[in-house]
Amino acid sequence: GLLIGPCTHVWWHWLDLIIIVSGLVDLWMMAFGNHDGPSVLGYLRLLRLVRLARLLKLVRVFLNEDLSWAEGNKFQMFIMVVIFFNAILIGFETDFQSDSQSDCFYWVEQGLLTIFFFELLVRLRHYGCKFFYIHDDWAFNWLDFIIVASGVIDLWILSIVSFVAGLFGVEIPWVNRMWQITVTIRLARLLRVLRLVRLVREIPALYTLVTGILQAMQGISWVFVLALITLYSCALLFTRLIGHRLLLPDS
Numbered sequence: 001g002l003l004i005g006p007c008t009h010v011w012w013h014w015l016d017l018i019i020i021v022s023g024l025v026d027l028w029m030m031a032f033g034n035h036d037g038p039s040v041l042g043y044l045r046l047l048r049l050v051r052l053a054r055l056l057k058l059v060r061v062f063l064n065e066d067l068s069w070a071e072g073n074k075f076q077m078f079i080m081v082v083i084f085f086n087a088i089l090i091g092f093e094t095d096f097q098s099d100s101q102s103d104c105f106y107w108v109e110q111g112l113l114t115i116f117f118f119e120l121l122v123r124l125r126h127y128g129c130k131f132f133y134i135h136d137d138w139a140f141n142w143l144d145f146i147i148v149a150s151g152v153i154d155l156w157i158l159s160i161v162s163f164v165a166g167l168f169g170v171e172i173p174w175v176n177r178m179w180q181i182t183v184t185i186r187l188a189r190l191l192r193v194l195r196l197v198r199l200v201r202e203i204p205a206l207y208t209l210v211t212g213i214l215q216a217m218q219g220i221s222w223v224f225v226l227a228l229i230t231l232y233s234c235a236l237l238f239t240r241l242i243g244h245r246l247l248l249p250d251s
Contacts, residue, residue, distance in 0.1 A: 070122040083195045113151045
């Protein structure tokens, strides 16, 4: 039936029913009820928050879709362009930094975070737990996860908690004392610059150049080791032969 059956199928119908009923109750209370009291206003605000449950319908589409296109060349090229744009934006933010939410940088950053969050969800859905430890790019995957998670906490979760608390007129003491955590998260967001490493990795010519430089540096390090051993051996030899007068005894 529509509302009776396996939970994995019918709970979406129950969700639609709850959203519709809450919307009707909201309209009736606004039209016929006395909504001057604080309790009534609280109920109205709660009913309006239920509308956000519509976003869960996107989860259904997300779970049922084939996301193999996430590893396609077109999507990866789009992400590389976004990373490049993000790197340029960070440069502008460094010179024209503003903490105001009306600032254009704030809203552009919201859009970029949405794109990176969507990409992370798609890749997690596609690879599952292998995303963190089996895939060849596991180090870059962990880096992406940390960067996106810090951005989500800073830009979304803390803002939502403050908004909901203000909506219901509830003061949450620990929200006002979280500046230490916020500073830590914003410092972690500086890791966004490391997305350029991923950009370099996706461009074959640059990746070949970087790997060649790293291999050359490994060779140079062994040259330093050889030079150190040679200098140390010569120092011991000449100190014993000349410093201790083994080669030139006292006349």
